[in-house]
């Protein structure tokens with residue numbers, strides 16, 4: 583039997599190994615903090631934003647963003663129904679309520695219409711997710727945010743390097759968070775980054791992420807009870823290596839998608855990620871939505887692919903359908919309202935998108951998929 587084809591995984595070069603070794607060996611005393619600072623500076627520079635704060639995860643970044651914006655009990659934050667739970671869980675960490683909005687049929691992200699349908703007098707923020715490397719129409723979302731005095735918190739965990747008209751993902755919200763989990767386009771094993779152009783928000787984040795200490799405080803006199811969210815220096819060293827290889831990693835993700843697109847060209851009944859004019863998608867996960875007429879629900883297709891040595895993942899289940907939320911008032915409403923999320927999710931599947939994959943492996947996936955679907 584052929585070797586299993588992995589769903590996700592990084593590309594680590596000698597550069598990351600050398601930096602991590604240097605951080606572990608020498609990143610102490612006078613050089614303590616050097617790698618987190620260099621990683622933050624390089625990352626901010628790559629995105630074209632003013633501030634970047636390295637963190638233990640993207641989840642902690644979204645939590646800090648909401649805490650720093652003063653979102654709390656009684657407030658509502660609009661999140662897409664179809665995403666990873668890490669987009670929505672931090673809304674509850676600060677005591678606010680997540681409101682699950684539908685996704686757009688093409689972009690699989692929030693739309694102006696779906697957000698408008700969820701606005702109430704308690705709405706404080708919109709949290710768009712750049713799903714699988716694709717992005718929503720931020721011009722439209724920005725218009726709603728301005729009109730209703732809302733903040734935009736961008737979950738860019740899956741979209742490092744994606745762009746709209748040369749503006750990079752992470753630079754489109756008031757504040758954004760990235761993930762460097764081992765499955766993401768850049769990895770530090772576990773890790774995250776918060777980015778913003780807002781000086782006041784940045785200061786507030788630095789204060790909140792270090793147990794309520796002023797940056798530079800040497801007396802350990804905390805002014806409030808807060809959080810401790812920092813990235814370990816050895817992880818930051820790997821992150822620096824990854825960001826220095828950004829062009830290469832992003833090009834590889836796009837190449838993997840191109841192999842799928844070419845391999846599945848002309849095959850009816852399979853819809854892949856879109857890249858509207860003016861957008862650059864970095865395809866964190868290649869996602870295929872299978873025409874229901876072919877009668878291959880995602881669970882059945884995943885099991886069949888696994889038999890063939892091919893790993894896959896389900897397109898996210900709507901959050902409002904998960905045991906974690908089922909029965910909550912906002913989940914009941916969402917399940918009735920979010921027609922597109924509920925219609926697409928059963929037929930969507932993530933195909934192997936690991937950075938280590940070669941053309942022959944993607945060919946094996948596309949050929950197997952076509953054979954299973956009766957298209958070869």
Ligand SMILES: *Cc1c(COP(=O)(O)O)cnc(C)c1O
Pocket residue numbers: 638639640641642665666668669711737739740760761762763773774
């Ligand atoms: C991976 C991911 C996160 C969470 O990242 P962590 O670093 O694991 O906290 C958040 N949102 C989305 C959309 C993700 O894919």
